[in-house]
Amino acid sequence: MSSTPRCHVLSLDFQDLDVIWNVRLFYLAAGYSLLRERVDSDPELLVVLRGDPGLSHQTYGGTVHIYDYVKELQVDWRSRFPHAREIRLISLLRPAVLPEGVRWVQGYLPVIPEFWQQLPFRKRAGRPLHIANFKPMGDDPYQRDLALLARRGLVDVHGSHWDKIGLSTHGLSYLEANRRLAGAYCCYGLMYPYQRGTTLSGRMWQAPLHGCLVISEKGTNPFGLPGLLEVERFDPDTLLSVVSIRECWQIQREATRYWQEATGQLARQLDLPAYRGPSAVHLARCRRDRRAQHRSVVWSRQLHRLGNWLTPPPISCWWRRRQRMVRGLGRLLGADARQASGSTNR
The missing domain is CATH 3.40.50.2000 (Glycogen Phosphorylase B;)
Incomplete structure (x- = not known):
C-alpha cells in the first residue's frame, strides 16, 4: 500500500466543476493523492458529490464521505456501501432519517477562497x-x-x-x-x-x-x-x-x-488533521483546469454562432439576401469600371 492515502471522487455527471475543484484542493491539502479513475485496488477514501452511485461499490471497504448539498435524492447509503469501514454524511441539516452505521457531520462543502x-x-x-x-x-x-x-x-x-x-x-x-x-x-x-x-x-x-x-x-x-x-x-x-x-x-x-474557518472546521470534523490549505502547485493545477474549461465553453459558443450564420434561413429570405449581395457587387464593379475609364460620379 502506498504511504500516501488515495482518494477517488464520484459524481453522477461531474456537472458542478466549482464544487469539484474545491473538493480536490481540500483533499490534496489534507494529504491525499487523487485518483482520476478507479484502479484495481480500492482507495482509502471515496468522496460522493451528487447522484446515486447505485450498486457498483458493494465490495468497497474503506471510508466514504458523502456531501448532500443538492437535496434531490434520498438514498440508503449503507445499502450502497455495505462493507465500508465508515460512512460520513455531510449536510447543513440533520437528515430526518439517518441509516444505522452512517455518521452525520454538520457542514456544507469545502470552499477555497x-x-x-x-x-x-x-x-x-x-x-x-x-x-x-x-x-x-x-x-x-x-x-x-x-x-x-x-x-x-x-x-x-x-x-x-x-x-x-x-x-x-x-x-x-x-x-x-x-x-x-x-x-x-x-x-x-x-x-x-x-x-x-x-x-x-x-x-x-x-x-x-x-x-x-x-x-x-x-x-x-x-x-x-x-x-x-x-x-x-x-x-x-x-x-x-x-x-x-x-x-x-x-x-x-x-x-x-467565514469560509476559511468553516473549511478548517470541516477538516477537523472529518478527522483530517493534516489540513493546512492548498499549496501553490495544487492551486496552479486547478487553475489550468479552469482555463481549459473556459476555452472549451468559449470555443463551443463561437462554433454555435458560426453554425447559425452558415445555416441558411427560409428560401425566400435566402434569395433576397443573395439578390442584395449581387446588386451591391454589380454597383461596385460598375464604379471600378467608370474609374478605369476616367469618368467621375459627382
Whole structure:
C-alpha cells in the first residue's frame, strides 16, 4: 500500500466543476493523492458529490464521505456501501432519517477562497447580475420577478434556456462568471423551492468572496452567511442594496474569513488533521483546469454562432439576401469600371 492515502471522487455527471475543484484542493491539502479513475485496488477514501452511485461499490471497504448539498435524492447509503469501514454524511441539516452505521457531520462543502478571488480588487458601475440557467419550476414568484426585471433592462442575466421566456442569453464559463461577479456590486440568487433554507447555491459563496452582495429569497440564509440579503420580493427597490466599494470590501473580508474557518472546521470534523490549505502547485493545477474549461465553453459558443450564420434561413429570405449581395457587387464593379475609364460620379 502506498504511504500516501488515495482518494477517488464520484459524481453522477461531474456537472458542478466549482464544487469539484474545491473538493480536490481540500483533499490534496489534507494529504491525499487523487485518483482520476478507479484502479484495481480500492482507495482509502471515496468522496460522493451528487447522484446515486447505485450498486457498483458493494465490495468497497474503506471510508466514504458523502456531501448532500443538492437535496434531490434520498438514498440508503449503507445499502450502497455495505462493507465500508465508515460512512460520513455531510449536510447543513440533520437528515430526518439517518441509516444505522452512517455518521452525520454538520457542514456544507469545502470552499477555497484563494482559488476564486480575483486581483486587483475593483468594481465597475453596472446592473446587478443573475448568473444561472433558467429553472423549470412553474410560476415561481421570485423567478417571475427576476424575469420582469431582466425584460426591463434592470438585471443582467446570463445562463442557458432563458429564451423560453423571451430573453436572449448564453452560458458562461466559471472564469467568465467569476470575473463578472468580481466587477459587480450585487447579484440575484435563485434556488429551487425545495432547496430554500436547507442548502446553499454556488453563488452564495462565490459572489461574497468577490465582494458582491447576493440578494436572495426570504428564508434562504438561516445559517448566517456573510454577504447575503434576504428579501420578500425581487423588485427595483433592492437594486441599490450596495452603494460603495467599501461595503464590497467588507463583504469580501467577512466571507473570506467565514469560509476559511468553516473549511478548517470541516477538516477537523472529518478527522483530517493534516489540513493546512492548498499549496501553490495544487492551486496552479486547478487553475489550468479552469482555463481549459473556459476555452472549451468559449470555443463551443463561437462554433454555435458560426453554425447559425452558415445555416441558411427560409428560401425566400435566402434569395433576397443573395439578390442584395449581387446588386451591391454589380454597383461596385460598375464604379471600378467608370474609374478605369476616367469618368467621375459627382
